[in-house]
Amino acid sequence: MTVFYEYKRITTKKNLIFQEVIVNGWVRYFRSNRFIIMNDGSTLKDLQIIVMESNFSKELLKKITIGIALQIRGIFTESTGKKQLAEVISTVIQIYNKVSVSEINKTILQPKFHKPETLRDQAHLRFRTKLFSSIMRIRHQLSFCAHEYFYYQGFFYIHTPIITSSDAEGVGGMFKVTIFNLNDLPKDDQQYIDHTKDFFGHETYLSVSGQLEGETAALSLGQIYTFGPTFRAENSNTLRHLSEFWMIEPEIAFYEITDNMNLAEDILNYFLIKILKRCKEDIYYLKSKEDMLLERLQLIVDNSFCRISYTEAITILTSQPKIKHTIHWGIDLLSEHERYLVEHFCRPIILLDAPAEGKAFYMRLNDDEKTVSSMDILFPRIGEVIGGSQREERYELLLNRMQTLDIYEKPYWWYLDTRRFGSVPHSGFGLGFDRLVQFITGILNIRDIIPFPRTPKNAEF
Amino acid sequence: MTVFYEYKRITTKKNLIFQEVIVNGWVRYFRSNRFIIMNDGSTLKDLQIIVMESNFSKELLKKITIGIALQIRGIFTESTGKKQLAEVISTVIQIYNKVSVSEINKTILQPKFHKPETLRDQAHLRFRTKLFSSIMRIRHQLSFCAHEYFYYQGFFYIHTPIITSSDAEGVGGMFKVTIFNLNDLPKDDQQYIDHTKDFFGHETYLSVSGQLEGETAALSLGQIYTFGPTFRAENSNTLRHLSEFWMIEPEIAFYEITDNMNLAEDILNYFLIKILKRCKEDIYYLKSKEDMLLERLQLIVDNSFCRISYTEAITILTSQPKIKHTIHWGIDLLSEHERYLVEHFCRPIILLDAPAEGKAFYMRLNDDEKTVSSMDILFPRIGEVIGGSQREERYELLLNRMQTLDIYEKPYWWYLDTRRFGSVPHSGFGLGFDRLVQFITGILNIRDIIPFPRTPKNAEF
Numbered sequence: 001m002t003v004f005y006e007y008k009r010i011t012t013k014k015n016l017i018f019q020e021v022i023v024n025g026w027v028r029y030f031r032s033n034r035f036i037i038m039n040d041g042s043t044l045k046d047l048q049i050i051v052m053e054s055n056f057s058k059e060l061l062k063k064i065t066i067g068i069a070l071q072i073r074g075i076f077t078e079s080t081g082k083k084q085l086a087e088v089i090s091t092v093i094q095i096y097n098k099v100s101v102s103e104i105n106k107t108i109l110q111p112k113f114h115k116p117e118t119l120r121d122q123a124h125l126r127f128r129t130k131l132f133s134s135i136m137r138i139r140h141q142l143s144f145c146a147h148e149y150f151y152y153q154g155f156f157y158i159h160t161p162i163i164t165s166s167d168a169e170g171v172g173g174m175f176k177v178t179i180f181n182l183n184d185l186p187k188d189d190q191q192y193i194d195h196t197k198d199f200f201g202h203e204t205y206l207s208v209s210g211q212l213e214g215e216t217a218a219l220s221l222g223q224i225y226t227f228g229p230t231f232r233a234e235n236s237n238t239l240r241h242l243s244e245f246w247m248i249e250p251e252i253a254f255y256e257i258t259d260n261m262n263l264a265e266d267i268l269n270y271f272l273i274k275i276l277k278r279c280k281e282d283i284y285y286l287k288s289k290e291d292m293l294l295e296r297l298q299l300i301v302d303n304s305f306c307r308i309s310y311t312e313a314i315t316i317l318t319s320q321p322k323i324k325h326t327i328h329w330g331i332d333l334l335s336e337h338e339r340y341l342v343e344h345f346c347r348p349i350i351l352l353d354a355p356a357e358g359k360a361f362y363m364r365l366n367d368d369e370k371t372v373s374s375m376d377i378l379f380p381r382i383g384e385v386i387g388g389s390q391r392e393e394r395y396e397l398l399l400n401r402m403q404t405l406d407i408y409e410k411p412y413w414w415y416l417d418t419r420r421f422g423s424v425p426h427s428g429f430g431l432g433f434d435r436l437v438q439f440i441t442g443i444l445n446i447r448d449i450i451p452f453p454r455t456p457k458n459a460e461f
Numbered sequence: 462m463t464v465f466y467e468y469k470r471i472t473t474k475k476n477l478i479f480q481e482v483i484v485n486g487w488v489r490y491f492r493s494n495r496f497i498i499m500n501d502g503s504t505l506k507d508l509q510i511i512v513m514e515s516n517f518s519k520e521l522l523k524k525i526t527i528g529i530a531l532q533i534r535g536i537f538t539e540s541t542g543k544k545q546l547a548e549v550i551s552t553v554i555q556i557y558n559k560v561s562v563s564e565i566n567k568t569i570l571q572p573k574f575h576k577p578e579t580l581r582d583q584a585h586l587r588f589r590t591k592l593f594s595s596i597m598r599i600r601h602q603l604s605f606c607a608h609e610y611f612y613y614q615g616f617f618y619i620h621t622p623i624i625t626s627s628d629a630e631g632v633g634g635m636f637k638v639t640i641f642n643l644n645d646l647p648k649d650d651q652q653y654i655d656h657t658k659d660f661f662g663h664e665t666y667l668s669v670s671g672q673l674e675g676e677t678a679a680l681s682l683g684q685i686y687t688f689g690p691t692f693r694a695e696n697s698n699t700l701r702h703l704s705e706f707w708m709i710e711p712e713i714a715f716y717e718i719t720d721n722m723n724l725a726e727d728i729l730n731y732f733l734i735k736i737l738k739r740c741k742e743d744i745y746y747l748k749s750k751e752d753m754l755l756e757r758l759q760l761i762v763d764n765s766f767c768r769i770s771y772t773e774a775i776t777i778l779t780s781q782p783k784i785k786h787t788i789h790w791g792i793d794l795l796s797e798h799e800r801y802l803v804e805h806f807c808r809p810i811i812l813l814d815a816p817a818e819g820k821a822f823y824m825r826l827n828d829d830e831k832t833v834s835s836m837d838i839l840f841p842r843i844g845e846v847i848g849g850s851q852r853e854e855r856y857e858l859l860l861n862r863m864q865t866l867d868i869y870e871k872p873y874w875w876y877l878d879t880r881r882f883g884s885v886p887h888s889g890f891g892l893g894f895d896r897l898v899q900f901i902t903g904i905l906n907i908r909d910i911i912p913f914p915r916t917p918k919n920a921e922f
Contacts, residue, residue, distance in 0.1 A: 024714070024715040024885070026681070026883045027883075040683045040714075041681050041682035041683040041714075042615060042682070042683050042684075067882050067883045068883055069714075069715075069883045069884070069885040071715070096854075096883070096884065096885045096886070097854065097855065097856070097880070097883075097884040097885070099881070099882055099883060100881070103881060103882070104882055107878075107882060109882055109883075122875075123875075124674075124677040124875040124876070124878060124879060125677075125681070125878065125882065127677065127678050127680075127681030127682055128681040128883075133681065133682060136617060136619070136678070136682060137617060137682075139618075139620070140617040140618045140619070143608075143618045143620075144608055144612050144618065147604075147605055147608045151605050154503060156597060156598060156601040157600075157601045157604045157605065158597070158601070158912060159600070159604075159690070159707055159911060159912060160912065160913065161705060161912070161913045161915060161920070161922070162623065162667075162690045162692075162705055163636075163667075163692070163704070163705050163915050163920050164920065164922075165920050165921065165922075166922075175624075175638050175639070175640060175660070176638070176639050176640065176641070176643075177636050177637070177638060177667065178636070178637050178639065178643070179636060179637065179694045180637070180643070182637075182639070182641070182643070182646060182654045183653065183654055185643060192644065193643045193644055199636070199694055199704070199917060199918075200915070200917070200918060200919065200920040201918040201919075202920070204920045206623075206624075206638065213585075213912060213913055213922060216584075216585040216586075216588065216922075217588050217597070217912060219588075220487075220502050220586070220588030220589040220594065221502035221503070221588055221594060221597060221598075222501045222502040222503050223503075228689065228690065229620070229623045229689065229690070231623075231624070233640045233660055243624070243660070244622060244623055244624050246620055253485070253501075253502075253530075254485040254532070393557075393558065394558065395558070414583075414584075414585040414921075414922050415585070417568075417585060417586065418585060419558070420560070420561070420564060421528050421560055421564070421565055421568060421570055421586065422487045422488075422528045422529055422530045422557070422558075422560060422570075422589075423530070423557065423558040424485070424530040424557045424558070425557070450620060451619060451620060451621065451622070451674060451678060452621065452622045452674055454622060454624050454661070456660060456661070457660075457661060457662040458661060458662075459622070459624050459625065459626050459661040459663070459665045460626065460875075461622070461625075461626075461627075461674060461677075461875055
């Protein structure tokens with residue numbers, strides 16, 4: 001009987017030895033007209049196909065080139081090589097569509113070193129490289145770990161809207177969504193754009209966060225989380241900013257800031273422990289590109305996070321002659337400061353109780369009336385990976401704060417309502433999923449851990 | 462020792478009897494100054510709190526009103542009532558923020574029947590109703606089932622971009638994304654909008670499907686799926702259309718149309734079996750609103766899907782005097798026709814091989830050169846729940862087809878590339894997640910199975 005096995009399973013199933021199997025994959029090399037090195041993307045390790053030259057026509061063998069896809073029927077055996085887990089001694093070789101060698105050599109499929117920029121320019125093909133496929137398998141595993149973690153903790157996954165009329169962060173930097181023909185805009189009597197004629201009847205934007213909607217769900221269902229794309233129209237051309245990025249946002253009723261910290265620390269630990277266990281092969285491959293990777297991951301697992309207040313952080317930073325920029329209570333910490341703190345404590349930091357000024361309107365005011373119950377989690381290398389807070393549950397204080405910040409209340413009537421009808425202490429945070437992938441894979445540029453990155457001047461593919 | 466139990470667990474843990482527990486929740490009723498009926502959203506069943514009137518001040522008891530949140534400390538016992546699984550005899554009652562009874566009686570939190578439209582107008586509060594919280598728990602469970610299914614089948618979850626420059630369906634109806642101030646648009650010499658000055662340097666849209674990008678991933682990683690929001694700027698005000706909806710899109714290399722059908726049927730069955738098992742309580746509650754719900758769900762589980770070609774369907778429909786609209790080969794089937802077919806066969810239908818005309822450019826041309834290798838899965842009540850096809854993997858035929866349909870090739874250079882470098886037979890489909898939730902919950906209007914629906918003229922919250 002012929003077994004049609006998905007390749008990943010073939011490389012690990014010992015009991016297949018001497019059985020006939022069928023496997024599919026793309027050719028990575030073809031050596032000495034004898035060894036085809038093939039991969040189907042399911043795993044890092046290649047599959048070696050043994051070709052008995054005399055069994056096949058020269059015409060057929062000539063067509064087997066890098067990048068072409070094959071179906072192989074053959075006998076499964078263990079491999080004696082180190083790079084492969086298994087071999088198949090081929091009896092039938094079927095070639096899928098032809099490939100032009102000269103054309104393929106113009107792409108990143110040519111087996112030589114390619115710069116990250118070149119891989120990015122051919123993002124549709126980089127899935128087929130060892131590096132990017134490893135990253136994708138880890139990204140996939142992390143996504144599943146997120147759902148798995150929350151599912152078994154009794155959180156409900158909520159789909160909050162992407163198109164929105166409100167600005168969750170109150171910081172601007174939002175993309176507009178419209179169906180207007182920009183060359184022919186409907187105007188009112190006073191020559192202003194008539195937004196009532198747009199698809200939704202008013203101005204709409206891409207959401208920067210599902211938090212506000214998430215809160216309404218948490219204040220009914222108890223524990224919820226979102227996991228979806230969010231958007232920032234900021235002209236940030238850095239190694240750790242994307243204009244479209246994925247966020248995980250849990251919101252929990254009856255949760256105070258300490259519960260919130262414990263949850264954040266627990267889930268980050270969960271991610272790392274699971275990845276180190278489930279993605280060993282891919283992580284070890286990435287370690288070969290980035291020496292300190294494993295040490296950095298282990299650091300998180302081995303240490304509890306250091307919890308300090310913003311005020312304490314300022315005191316520490318002030319006493320450091322190495323810090324160049326002027327430090328005084330009230331400033332926004334720069335990445336230089338964050339990096340210093342993380343290095344100083346040799347572990348991740350949960351930075352608490354930031355000055356109310358400069359923080360979002362929904363954060364709970366502390367008794368000192370100067371700071372809010374915020375928490376930012378800082379990691380080595382990537383900086384902030386989580387930003388969260390206990391939310392302001394007191395109606396009057398929330399309203400005051402919005403007025404102080406000149407936020408027009410009307411579009412938030414429903415958000416304010418949740419503080420009128422059964423308001424309770426609650427907390428939540430946003431976890432930058434792409435940054436977490438960046439940290440775990442040790443990749444320098446965030447553009448290289450998401451399939452098709454969106455950044456200023458770049459929405460190709 | 463006091464046990465701080467999440468409420469869902471409290472209602473089911475028999476071994477808690479006579480232990481002291483702490484529970485949080487929102488008040489649904491307060492009867493005879495003696496019974497507080499509370500719920501924390503984790504489960505359909507309420508928790509009954511027994512109040513010994515003499516143990517508490519009149520002032521305190523007066524404040525306990527519908528909608529208010531409480532923390533109860535008390536002794537856990539089994540309930541003798543049928544509606545609750547458990548009771549807590551309260552020793553300490555803590556009231557969270559106050560609630561105005563007259564204000565709450567203006568909302569849907571007032572315990573009486575509210576029309577679906579009214580619930581929708583207060584979408585931020587409807588999570589707290591029995592109906593909507595049931596739907597949300599089922600929606601959550603279905604999401605997890607999707608990830609679980611694919612994970613254990615070895616599919617990789619891929620995050621395809623939301624902001625895009627290409628139109629996957631070639632049907633228009635896309636939302637534009639811009640950062641332009643519409644009252645002050647940058648123009649070029651000829652008074653046309655200068656899109657190079659926009660955020661991405663050219664026109665961008667909200668994706669209607671992650672398929673094309675998903676295909677590039679599948680043609681490297683083998684088996685992938687996407688699960689995310691997609692958008693249609695169509696003026697469809699029906700019971701089964703949303704402008705923003707969630708889709709699950711698997712794409713699989715080395716898959717032909719039959720494999721594709723098998724996968725689709727298998728995952729739909731998986732969803733139903735798991736929901737019937739894991740969401741029993743909520744499903745039975747929904748059945749009380751919609752008599753035939755269980756029968757309809759069981760129908761899917763008990764029957765293999767009927768696989769017929771478009772041509773066969775036309776023959777059947779032509780012979781039916783009941784069908785009003787003119788039937789001839791080539792027409793797009795109307796919902797009336799779909800409904801007839803599903804009823805005729807008393808089971809879901811996989812409709813195959815539709816006329817090439819009117820189908821998307823990426824579907825594989827059949828040997829008859831008139832039809833494509835498409836598959837649409839039709840369910841009772843909701844109609845199409847899945848649309849898929851074997852993809853055209855032959856470069857020349859794909860290019861021909863794009864030219865026939867007047868699709869400008871240049872933005873699709875990367876998609877065409879996948880047919881030049883290791884192209885293989887592959888297939889996939891899109892599963893309308895919201896429609897599936899609609900089917901499983903038996904809810905008439907699709908606006909009532911997603912937290913904050915987006916439809917023409919409606920992007921509130």
